[in-house]
Amino acid sequence: MPAPQARLPSPDDCPVSLDVLGTLYRGDAEIVETVLAEIPSKTRARLAAYLYGKSHLHALGLRVASACTETDLVRVAGTAGSVLFAQSRAAPRAAETRHPGQRRISLAGSRSVA
Template sequence: MTQDRTLSIDDPALECPVAPDVVGRLIKADPEGAVFLLEGIPEATRARLAVWLYGRSHTHAIGVRVASTCDGATLRRTAGVVGNALFDLSRRPQVATSQGTRSGGGRISLGGSLRRA
């Protein structure tokens, strides 16, 4: 009798389900290239890969991208609540990030504002 168990992003025993070179190519690939790389990987493996990538801060966004190639049932079977959340995240519109840039032009002061009478 085999016992199915869902994966968790904080499971220390969770190992990457694909070869390290595949992960390296995914990290370097643009979105279209990533889809091409994922085509030959079975959906259940892609779901495990999505969870594995999502659980690491530096590959979080790539995990969401991989999850977008999986259906909701596969993600839920693979990772339960986390898989469900990944499915929902992967179906949201992508928002461009602006790392290292400031918006609004306003300044933040930790000392509070000065009022002049």
């Protein structure tokens, strides 16, 4: 039996045009917010699930999901939609939180000790 061949996602798999997807991918926060507001809620939820399922677009999927209601995400993706909703609300806070006195680590400025 031949091994199954991997199929590259086609543009038809994405619920928005490639132009819109490119704008979301490259846009700053204000542009993304504006574009997401123009996308119907059910399509926005489908887009969040689509993007979240792609490893290289995972973060963008969370960003889109943060503009969706839990109801829409659950209708589109079931239990996974509920998880996506929760992660989209938790991820920005966890990523931006630093403890007082915590320094950023940079290896470029480190000195070697002989």
